[in-house]
Amino acid sequence: MTRVVLLEGLREVPADTPVLRADDLGVVRGESVFETLRVVDGRPCFLDEHLERLARSAARLEIDLPDGFRELAEKAAAGAPDAGLRLTMTKGGVGFAVCFVVPAETVRGRTGVTAVTVPLGVAADFRSTAPWALGGVKSTSYAVNMATLRHAHELDADDAIWVSTDGWVLEAPTSTVVAVIDGVLMTPPVGTGILAGTTLLACRRLTEILERAVSVEELARADEVALLSSVRGIAPVVVLDGRELGAGPVVKDLAATFEASLR
């Protein structure tokens, strides 16, 4: 079941109904902003945090964000037991929500994923000095994110972790990286131009996660690694660049605490 609800009039339409014009700048130039949320028992999780990030992304792309996204999210999620929810606002002025069944592969990821590190080609401090590079903005210009995931799949991995040219860990194409090093949970700083993760934010309310630069060498000897994202949740990285890590106790604990907090 996929449910599509338009912001205008909070009107539900059949999922196969076209809703976007051929000349919408969101379609033509990838100039839309979006958020993907998890829905538990009909309730969109961390809706405040997602709406705040949606507003920040919209400001950066100079997209007018109308009121009503909260009501839109709640209406689209209502009645869904455990689902995913995507909120989108195009530069052409169309807002909509899509509530969708979480793919089985995504659910499986909660028990563990394999990952490879992949160069992003930029230095860790570039995007903080170059606003036009849109670091930290969640837009629908995601073709490179998707191509990076396909590249990982070609290397028989489920996911990828981008690293900078100067040897720092950045983020995954659709997740935030957390590493456990010498017993301490840590995550790369948003000053590297990565997306400020909403799942990370929620986890930092549950346990201490240090925000500090993590080098590629540190990642390579980390005791545990996890990828945090809204719908998949907390995915332990069980194999990283061919090294067997397994699902360790710190990440398992965090995942259990996090999952419990959603109910």
Next chain:
Amino acid sequence: MTRVVLLEGLREVPADTPVLRADDLGVVRGESVFETLRVVDGRPCFLDEHLERLARSAARLEIDLPDGFRELAEKAAAGAPDAGLRLTMTKGGVGFAVCFVVPAETVRGRTGVTAVTVPLGVAADFRSTAPWALGGVKSTSYAVNMATLRHAHELDADDAIWVSTDGWVLEAPTSTVVAVIDGVLMTPPVGTGILAGTTLLACRRLTEILERAVSVEELARADEVALLSSVRGIAPVVVLDGRELGAGPVVKDLAATFEASLR
């Protein structure tokens, strides 16, 4: 007048008709490929070259490109005296053409544009070694291109020229760069991950344009600079990073020869 024609059935629809679903991957992830062409006397210019590039981009994004784009382009362009034409194919399986009036600002650009150099944050050889970075692919994930143009506008320039971290000229967000240095026309190599320009290709049939690495220092002392793109054509860069260049004789000659070749 904007004319929208769908690939399916070569059916013309009113421009304000929605044609794309909310869950089309082209909408959701910027995973569509597109081409923008100039239309002269009802004929799409350099259609073969654009269709070849569309096919190359589609292969890189793993988008199925059905037959019929030639007929689609010809139908959408028919009767338009001087216009722009955008061909798009989404990963969700929707192909369409939009024929549009060339904006007055674009036409003005043919007499000269001002430009600034802007760092892209990558080395000139990165994208040729990193296929996931999608160098040379014309996808609708264009938010960074548009943000770079907005950045140029904030600096009171019409356009931007991306440069690499190691000091080489790359491309403009929607154009190819050509420089005249010591009387020789030259353009950066596609090995830098830039888009292979169709207007450049057409110009190289009319005059010799050397493909060789151009350094930022060389650009800064170039006699003439031009930006080549399909709809705007050949735009002399009359001011670059604040330096007055004017529209010089070599670019003026090329532009006149090129415009004549379209009729």
